[in-house]
Amino acid sequence: MRGLQDLQILVRTAERGSVSAAARELGVSPAVASLAIKRLEDELGCVLCLRSTRSLRLTQHGERFVAHARQMLASYQQALAELHPQAAPLREVLHLSMPSDFGRNLALGWLDDFQRAHPHVQLRLSLSDRLADMYREPVDLAIRFGLPPDSNLVALPLAECRRVLCAAPSYLARHGAPGCPQALAEHNCLCFTVGERLHNRWRFWRDGGEWVQQVAGDRSADDADVVRRWAVAGHGLVYKSQLDLAPDLAAGRLLRVCPEWQGEPAPLYLLCADRRQLSPTVRQLREFLRERCLALLAGRAATDSMADKQG
Structure with missing residues (x-):
């Protein structure tokens, strides 16, 4: 179906920012790819791409049409899957x-x-x-x-999961484990930021009651992976999703702290x-x-x- 191939070429060109790169991935020549885009532009009566020898960018018409083209291609694949669920x-x-x-x-x-x-x-x-x-x-x-x-x-x-409070064995050996969330004020807590917001108010629940603890520490990062690595290295306590921490907990690199307190949903x-x-x-x-x-x-x-x- 030539129309579908033209749409696929246009979408791949928009993703790669290059007609030649899209043509290589789809196994056609750059000339065929350029012709496909030109054919779409003639059918739609508007310019979709602005091209030079070194760059390509979508026009406003192109950006809007590519979004619809992706949906049309996805709908076609869904139709194939429904007609031939085992073969497609x-x-x-x-x-x-x-x-x-x-x-x-x-x-x-x-x-x-x-x-x-x-x-x-x-x-x-x-x-x-x-x-x-x-x-x-x-x-x-x-x-x-x-x-x-x-x-x-x-x-x-x-997945349904919650945040858990953890620390490395080396940190707990040096500083001991807090017995309750209130004791976090005496510990080095590792925080991460999203945008301009620092996540330094940690929430816990026990016996139907809620406790919000303001925490502080000597390190924070806008990359939660960095915060987890600091915790594994023994630099402080971390409060993150149990999914993120599951491999470290299973391997003993991190240990649960205050397990009788339930962390906030994540x-x-x-x-x-x-x-x-x-x-x-x-x-x-x-x-x-x-x-x-x-x-x-x-x-x-x-x-x-x-x-x-x-x-």
């Missing part, structure tokens, strides 16, 4: 944004497995603790802890701007990530249960 391989390019710690230390390995199972799926990753603007930035999906402030985004649950969501983006690829990726998260948390729960029995 997943084929899609997904731009995925996720938190730094979760992305580097958990999701990268999981996504390797996903792409081995679906070799025609291409992923473009952005690792940042800043929530991407999904209406202005070239991001299809975002993985984030907590519900987004923008209620217009579609939020698909991946549910993990897969976000997109429009339900029409929920293609077969996105749905299978969501289910794949959900299963991996649940398995990790189940392993952590088993470890906690054994630790309680030994204690």
Whole structure:
């Protein structure tokens, strides 16, 4: 279908910022790719790309049309999957944004497995603790802890989890373990920032009551992975999602502190701007990530249960 191929060429050109790069990936010549874009422009009656010998950028018409072109291609793949559920391989390019710690230390390995199972799926990753603007930035999906402030985004649950208070054995050997959240005022607490906000008010619950503790420390970072690494190195206490800390807890690099106090909820969501983006690829990726998260948390729960029995 020539029209679909033209749309695919346009979308890939917008993603790569180059007709030649898009042509190489799709296995066509640059001349064929240029002709496809010209054909679309003639059909639509407007300029989609401004090109020079060294650069390419989308016009305002182009930016709007590419967003619709992605949805049309996703709808076509979904139709194929419904007609031939066993025969149609997943084929899609997904731009995925996720938190730094979760992305580097958990999701990268999981996504390797996903792409081995679906070799025609291409992923473009952005690792940042800043929530991407999904209406202005070239991001299809975002993985984030907590519900987004923008209620217009579609939020698909991946895992229910909470923050846990932890420290390295070396830190606890030097400073002892706080017996309650109030004692955190006497400890070095490692905080991270998102935007301009420093997360230094840690919330805990016990027996139906809530306690909010203002904490301070000699280190903070805008990368939560850095904060976790500081904690593993013995520099202070960390208060993060149990998903992020599960491998370190299982290996004994970190130990739970004040386990009788419940940390604040930190549910993990897969976000997109429009339900029409929920293609077969996105749905299978969501289910794949959900299963991996649940398995990790189940392993952590088993470890906690054994630790309680030994204690």
